[in-house]
Amino acid sequence: GSSCETCDFETDLCKGLHELNLQPGWMRRNGRSGIGPPYSDHNGNDNAYFLSLSSDMRASSATLRTNVFLPTDKEHVCQITFHYWISQTSGTLMLGLQKHSEDTITNIWQDSGELQNQWKVNTITINSTEKYEV
Numbered sequence: 042g043s044s045c046e047t048c049d050f051e052t053d054l055c056k057g058l059h060e061l062n063l064q065p066g067w068m069r070r071n072g073r074s075g076i077g078p079p080y081s082d083h084n085g086n087d088n089a090y091f092l093s094l095s096s097d098m099r100a101s102s103a104t105l106r107t108n109v110f111l112p113t114d115k116e117h118v119c120q121i122t123f124h125y126w127i128s129q130t131s132g133t134l135m136l137g138l139q140k141h142s143e144d145t146i147t148n149i150w151q152d153s154g155e156l157q158n159q160w161k162v163n164t165i166t167i168n169s170t171e172k173y174e175v
Contacts, residue, residue, distance in 0.1 A: 050090040059106050066103025067092050083124040083160035091126075107175045109141075110167075119167040121175065126161070127154030136165060141172045 048055035050069050072080035072087035076096070082089035094103055113119050125134055133153040137146035150165055167175070 050092060057107050059108065066094055066098040066101075067105060068095050069093075078128055078158060079126045079160065083126075083162065091124075109172050109174055110169075111172060112170050113168050119169075120164055121167070122162065122164040124160055124162050125152070126159070127152065128158055136175060138167060138169070139174045140169055141174075 048057050069090050070093050071090045081087040082091050133151055135148055136150040138149050139146045
């Protein structure tokens with residue numbers, strides 16, 4: 042069977058992410074929040090929730106960590122597809138991989154927003170012989 046899991050923020054935080062209150066700077070909101078763009082999610086729904094950086098975090102960085110994933114093998118590669126929005130020229134979204142035997146986080150993808158103010162989608166594939174977080 043497929044281990045695919047769709048993750049949205051309609052009722053709470055994704056099962057795949059750590060609790061949001063441990064990760065300052067992020068908030069759960071929708072397009073009707075009155076904060077500014079985006080005014081809808083990637084499907085054009087202004088009532089659907091997404092995660093957004095709060096405005097007082099503009100000059101610094103904020104992290105979201107996944108829960109622990111198990112090692113991958115030939116039958117089980119890990120694919121993560123995500124939708125994202127970058128609204129300012131100075132912002133960079135980075136994806137890092139942390140294997141459990143390593144202290145460092147390896148940067149595996151980033152986008153600094155050449156195409157701004159629009160939803161984009163990306164899929165990354167991860168192979169790891171040990172437990173890891175993204």
